[in-house]
Amino acid sequence: QKEVEQDPGPLSVPEGAIVSLNCTYSNSAFQYFMWYRQYSRKGPELLMYTYSSGNKEDGRFTAQVDKSSKYISLFIRDSQPSDSATYLCAMSLAFSSGSARQLTFGSGTQLTVLP
Amino acid sequence: DSGVTQTPKHLITATGQRVTLRCSPRSGDLSVYWYQQSLDQGLQFLIQYYNGEERAKGNILERFSAQQFPDLHSELNLSSLELGDSALYFCASSVGWGDRSYEQYFGPGTRLTVT
Numbered sequence: 001q002k003e004v005e006q007d008p009g010p011l012s013v014p015e016g017a018i019v020s021l022n023c024t025y026s027n028s029a030f031q032y033f034m035w036y037r038q039y040s041r042k043g044p045e046l047l048m049y050t051y052s053s054g055n056k057e058d059g060r061f062t063a064q065v066d067k068s069s070k071y072i073s074l075f076i077r078d079s080q081p082s083d084s085a086t087y088l089c090a091m092s093l094a095f096s097s098g099s100a101r102q103l104t105f106g107s108g109t110q111l112t113v114l115p
Numbered sequence: 116d117s118g119v120t121q122t123p124k125h126l127i128t129a130t131g132q133r134v135t136l137r138c139s140p141r142s143g144d145l146s147v148y149w150y151q152q153s154l155d156q157g158l159q160f161l162i163q164y165y166n167g168e169e170r171a172k173g174n175i176l177e178r179f180s181a182q183q184f185p186d187l188h189s190e191l192n193l194s195s196l197e198l199g200d201s202a203l204y205f206c207a208s209s210v211g212w213g214d215r216s217y218e219q220y221f222g223p224g225t226r227l228t229v230t
Binding site for chain 1: 117119146148150157158159160163170171173203205209214216217218219220221222223224226
């Protein structure tokens with residue numbers, strides 16, 4: 001079983017829809033949670049970053065973390081065709097000392113927003 | 116543009132050969148990370164360097180090695196290449212300390228094809 005599970009999709013929605021992307025994880029020690037967007041054959045782009053449980057909003061994007069359920073979500077409001085990409089969740093342990101910061105990624109969800 | 120640069124963009128080489136991938140981190144970032152992305156394995160952490168020293172190691176093969184130089188650029192060396200090493204190789208960087216050190220910014224990647 002992978003540490004981080006993510007539905008690969010593909011997910012196809014009409015323009016303007018609300019998109020919900022999710023990941024589950026098994027390691028309860030994960031404390032930092034990120035969402036990356038990756039366009040085809042490009043480098044992942046950091047979208048959202050949250051620490052521990054709670055919500056964080058940035059424009060049309062909202063990230064939610066539920067540590068009790070080991071479940072994280074990314075919501076995209078008023079989706080646009082330019083949002084079509086692969087979305088990767090990533091997470092990291094918290095290190096009280098030292099500088100190790102490796103990320104464990106989900107497999108990514110491919111999203112297409114249709115005009 | 117994340118500010119992380121990688122060269123070359125594409126590399127085609129034969130089995131058994133050795134290649135070197137180069138990465139320059141964002142200005143001011145002390146940590147450099149290397150990741151491998153393949154279709155079957157997704158995005159996998161290889162190794163992290165912080166200010167010239169190795170800090171974390173993932174599933175990096177013994178045939179692979181890396182280093183970070185005094186000017187903070189990093190090189191990933193891949194030797195005795197096999198067909199299965201064909202993948203996208205990404206470099207990422209982050210600041211040295213604090214909560215923001217968990218935010219990793221990725222370069223555009225090097226696409227390696229082993230024939």
